[in-house]
Amino acid sequence: MRTRRIALALALLGASLATLLTAPTPDVAQAAPGALTWSDEFNGAAGTGPDGNKWKFDIGGGGWGNNEQQYYTSSTRNAAHDGNGNMVITARRENPANYQCHYGTCQYTSARLLTADRFSQTYGRYEARIKIPRTQGIWPAFWMLGGSQWPDNGEIDILENIGREPSTVWGTLHGPGYSGGNAISSSYTLPNGQAFADAFHTFTVDWAPDSVTWYVDGNQYARKTPADLRGNRWVYDHPFFMIMNVAVGGYWPGYPDGSTQFPQQMLIDYVRVWAWNTGGGNPGTGGPLIGYGNKCVDIPGATPTEGIALQLWDCNGTDAQRWSFPGDGTVRAMGKCMDVAWGSTANGANIQLATCSGNAAQQFVLTGAGDLVNPQANKCVDVRDWSTANGAKLQTWTCGGGANQKWRRG
Structure with missing residues (x-):
């Protein structure tokens, strides 16, 4: 969800797309994690915003490095509990458009929540149960950053989807020498034409010192190690924080068109983090x-x-x-x-x-x-x-x- 997607333009990758795809392996079991270190079950009252002790907001409409078209707000119109155990991030078409964007007046609003300055951790299992939105030009994501110096501090994308690919989600690593269109990426596609927006699914990353492994509903579909970085530096050795958002438009997903419907919502049932299973404790959690x-x-x-x-x-x-x-x-x-x-x-x-x-x-x-x-x-x-x-x-x-x-x- 940074400038990494400028050159990606997956629709143009053609044959190289096949090399990014890793077939799902439903018979592979997840390793046991360590102790639960952080969670949000989103059991707040209907209409209330996120827990400020756990989340803060990114706010603005500067394009976010991807020529995105939304303005991120802190309003409960864009991020609020639904009273049924979910946090709901809502992307809306605004009429009139009241927010100033990098290209003029923003026509769309949404929300981007992050745990920076609230929680970060090195290694472990990161998991969320999410029902994503749908429609052309919508770009939901659950991801992590290792710091403000991108891509040198690293990025781990646990879930990304673009509306024109309703059955497919992506997991990606971005770092020095392998960001943007050169990122290390794999995808998972539901069978029989099912759409991810039709139901909740569980998206998981197991992050160890020597690997990052992705799962959908417990099915492993990708595992990356330093050997996969084409000689570039492995930077996944320090605390990362989490982000979840719904973008509108951008170089990769394309832009809303006549088929796009608003509002669109991403429902998050929970986000949970466990320690890396080292035999006890959580030695990787960062702090002063x-x-x-x-x-x-x-x-x-x-x-x-x-x-x-x-x-x-x-x-x-x-x-x-x-x-x-x-x-x-x-x-x-x-x-x-x-x-x-x-x-x-x-x-x-x-x-x-x-x-x-x-x-x-x-x-x-x-x-x-x-x-x-x-x-x-x-x-x-x-x-x-x-x-x-x-x-x-x-x-x-x-x-x-x-x-x-x-x-x-x-």
């Missing part, structure tokens, strides 16, 4: 790493440049401060790893951001005493010069129990 002066470990400028020195900064909840401990000894944010510069074992070595490699310079243990230790050096992550200023740099130093070496997860 808080230290000296009650400030957060931060990636300067929210720019994950190779070798950039990490710093302290006022806690602000951005992706640059959302650190995960995925259970392999690494500490990760924005698709890269905390790293001791040059693998040094000396006092004063910079703590930086680097491409994850799993080497000893990227191994850290957060002890019960609050020490963040690099075992190779047997030294602690330390705030240089005991500074509490924004921009104070981090280094390794002999563990001494000082307040500038104490850390906690937020």
Whole structure:
């Protein structure tokens, strides 16, 4: 649901479309997930909006990188509980058109809900039971983003449908070197001409460190691993948040025409997330790493440049401060790893951001005493010069129990 679809134009792919299709395999069972970590059952009273502790709105009509034609609002006319256990996202034709879009006045409104700043997680099972809308030019989606730097932070599309393909849904990966028309994509088609809009269906992704697997109604239809990325980088190693929306128009689905009917509704029965089954807990959930002066470990400028020195900064909840401990000894944010510069074992070595490699310079243990230790050096992550200023740099130093070496997860 970003600029990724500009070049896709699936109707023009012809023979290459066949290489994207993966036949469904109904006999493949899903692996057992870990513990339930987040859910919304949408049991609110009829006419009430989404739970603001779980969802926020994207608002606007700027085309969203795909020349979409709708204006996303926060109105309960476009997103509300129906009183029957569903969240309903409604795309409407407005008369008169009152919203300003990138091309003029918007004729359509809809809603786009996301869990950014509310919930994100690394790995696990992500699932929703949804009845999608229908008709030409309508584009429903349930998907995830790994941060604001697209496509470098990654995107996982759990469900996409375009109205002119009523029997087919798509699952897709977008990342550096494989976004837009070059994305890694597979589809699932219902048998016997059934339409997805006729009934609820369950859409699931199982995301593990080395794979993403898609299911419809429990039937596996695609599995992607780093080997499928044509030599490009696997960026699915840090927290992602969820999005669900109904777009109107765009380069991929095309635009409403004389056959298009409004309003159109997407009904969501539930959204649930489970931990990746590592044998316990949820080590991949991202959040702040808080230290000296009650400030957060931060990636300067929210720019994950190779070798950039990490710093302290006022806690602000951005992706640059959302650190995960995925259970392999690494500490990760924005698709890269905390790293001791040059693998040094000396006092004063910079703590930086680097491409994850799993080497000893990227191994850290957060002890019960609050020490963040690099075992190779047997030294602690330390705030240089005991500074509490924004921009104070981090280094390794002999563990001494000082307040500038104490850390906690937020």
